[in-house]
Amino acid sequence: MKRKVALVTGGYTGEAEISFKSSAFVHEQLDSERYEIYPITIALDSWFHVNEAGVKIPVNREDFSLTIGEHIVRFDVALIMLHGTPGEDGRLQGYFDMIGLPYTSCGALTSALTMNKGYTKAILADIPKLHIAKSVLLFEAHRAQAVEMVERTLSLPYFVKPNAGGSSIGMTKVKERAELPVALDKAFDAANTGHQVLVEEFVTGREFSQGVFRNAAGELIVLPATEVRTTREFFDFEAKYIPGLTEEITPADLTTEQQERAAQIIQEIYVRLNCRGMIRVDFFLEKGTNKFYFIEINTIPGQTAQSFIPQQVRAYGMKEGDFYAELIEAALTQ
Structure with missing residues (x-):
């Protein structure tokens, strides 16, 4: 009997577009004779599967199942191809742990x-x-004095990036002092990255x-x-x-x-x-x-x-x- 695989994609950040490309590529490569694959989109407003007829079928969040006609699809495993939150930061993994569904990525604690x-x-x-580059970790409470904290600790040039981001979204290489405030604001304000910024000396x-x-x-x-x-x-x-x-x-x-x-x-x-x-x-x-x-x-x-x-x-x-x-x-x- 074929394994039923939930191919999880989408997400809550700008990386969602990459998640869709990743999941499409993986879907193409998997052996359809061995696996019954159901792409599942995780979005802010809904979790759903789109069938071959283009009908959107909502996911039952109690057990991550699908009801297709009179048939309930329960998955053997979740293949997570969702970059950023909630697929890469441990949130989805914690949910899968709670309902007892195996998944392909690191566990909730490691992911977070x-x-x-x-x-x-x-x-x-x-x-x-x-070796680890010298760095400063900045929280929202540090924002007013962030420039001073960086300049006091690090030497130019810097890499400024959201501490919980991916795909280099919100990231800037700073070569001159005047560029730092704008780079910090860009990193702090990157969507769904927790308002934390990591500034590192360039290697x-x-x-x-x-x-x-x-x-x-x-x-x-x-x-x-x-x-x-x-x-x-x-x-x-x-x-x-x-x-x-x-x-x-x-x-x-x-x-x-x-x-x-x-x-x-x-x-x-x-x-x-x-x-x-x-x-x-x-x-x-x-x-x-x-x-x-x-x-x-x-x-x-x-x-x-x-x-x-x-x-x-x-x-x-x-x-x-x-x-x-x-x-x-x-x-x-x-």
């Missing part, structure tokens, strides 16, 4: 924690060979993104890294999602020592944060020192056709459909 960039860095700070070096996942057999597998070279000032929203603005090299040109060091650190990050399913870790190798600098972790990485994880899965020698099936089967055995 890793959505907070400042808190994540604090937990990872003592991992051997891992000069090569930028990489690398996935890791636990398969159905319980093995922790590190995928080949991708090097990111962009024509933009930094790897912003446009660079991530507009073809031609970024050169992405998969597998990245790294020495054996660099590959082994990165894999060791990334596995330790996965274990330290008690991750499940797939995650992606972004990092710099600092110019001149070759030090590994943590940027951030993404617990529901983008799965559009040009996204890093599909590139890395292919470079590893897997088909995307087999990869997503591993995530589903792993979630069912946890």
Whole structure:
């Protein structure tokens, strides 16, 4: 009998448009002979599935089921492809835990924690060979004195970003003092990001993104890294999602020592944060020192056709459909 899979997409932030692209790509790759797939949209005003006839069917939030005609569809697993809140910050995971529905992503606590960039860095700070850029975490109560706090602690240039955002939404590279107030306001006011801002000192070096996942057999597998070279000032929203603005090299040109060091650190990050399913870790190798600098972790990485994880899965020698099936089967055995 086919597994019934709720392919969860949408969301409450500007990342919803990426979620729809991710879920569409995943849907195309999954084996329809093995899985019965129901895309489920999570929106602020409603949760629903649209059937082949274009009819919108509401989700029963008591048990996340669908009533189609006289038939009730109950799911075996939720495949979460919802970037941002509520799919990446632990809210949806907590709900699924409460109703007993397995899901493919990290748990509620890990998801909530890793959505907070400042808190994540604090937990990872003592991992051997891992370096953390100097930073200041600002809350809404700090807003009036935010410029002073940053200038007192950090040296230009800065990266200013929402502490709980994704897809580089609300992020600015600040090279001159006069740019800082506008950058802070942009980050503080980014929708549904909690009115917290992380400001970091800029690290000069090569930028990489690398996935890791636990398969159905319980093995922790590190995928080949991708090097990111962009024509933009930094790897912003446009660079991530507009073809031609970024050169992405998969597998990245790294020495054996660099590959082994990165894999060791990334596995330790996965274990330290008690991750499940797939995650992606972004990092710099600092110019001149070759030090590994943590940027951030993404617990529901983008799965559009040009996204890093599909590139890395292919470079590893897997088909995307087999990869997503591993995530589903792993979630069912946890």
